[in-house]
Amino acid sequence: MNFMSFSGTVTMINDFFIMQNDPNVGCYKLFTVENGNGAIVNFVVEPSTYFVDHVTVKVGDDVTGFYDADVPVPLIYPPQYRAVVMAKNRSNEFVKVDFFNRQLVSSDGSLQLNISSQTKVLLENDQTFTGSPVNRYLIVTYSATTRSIPAQTTPRQVIVMCE
Incomplete structure (x- = not known):
């Protein structure tokens, strides 16, 4: 996709x-x-x-x-x-839908995820995802990013799009 x-x-x-x-x-x-x-x-x-x-x-x-x-x-x-x-759309919150590789960098190279213990990692049906989010299509909600290339963020929530 x-x-x-x-x-x-x-x-x-x-x-x-x-x-x-x-x-x-x-x-x-x-x-x-x-x-x-x-x-x-x-x-x-x-x-x-x-x-x-x-x-x-x-x-x-x-x-x-x-x-x-x-x-x-x-x-x-x-x-x-x-x-x-x-x-x-919400002020100060962004959403990205993309494929994230094994370094959790988006396919366009613009965003890298740093998943913390506070990050909710869920399935689309709101159940907890227990696998690895790498090399998958993800729906990511986040706010602050670094000014690096790629920008890095610790997302609020990651939704794993299982195919």
Whole structure:
């Protein structure tokens, strides 16, 4: 997976229909997100979309949606992506979704994790993860970082994305 993100304010939330007479009406949503600079993205939110801290998102919330840039998308405007992870933006807290190698450095080389005994390491279902988080896709929430390259942080929480 090649995670990309888009941040902005949710301006609309509608039901998303997979097909006519869809038996799953209400299970899929379409979040319209505007970034304040005129860019708009529609995120398809599925029952399997992971919401960081299991928050409920409503119109007016500032969010970041993470999607797999390697998945084919329809050539429409505004672009429409399948949301894999959604995070409600908070001041002084950041979220990164990426593959972290055996040194716990993200695939883009921008962030290195220093996991402490205070870091919650969980599965997507909130159960404690007892394996090693290295060489995995992770959802990381953190605040302060060093000014080094890569930036280093001790995350508040690490969610292991088991495939």
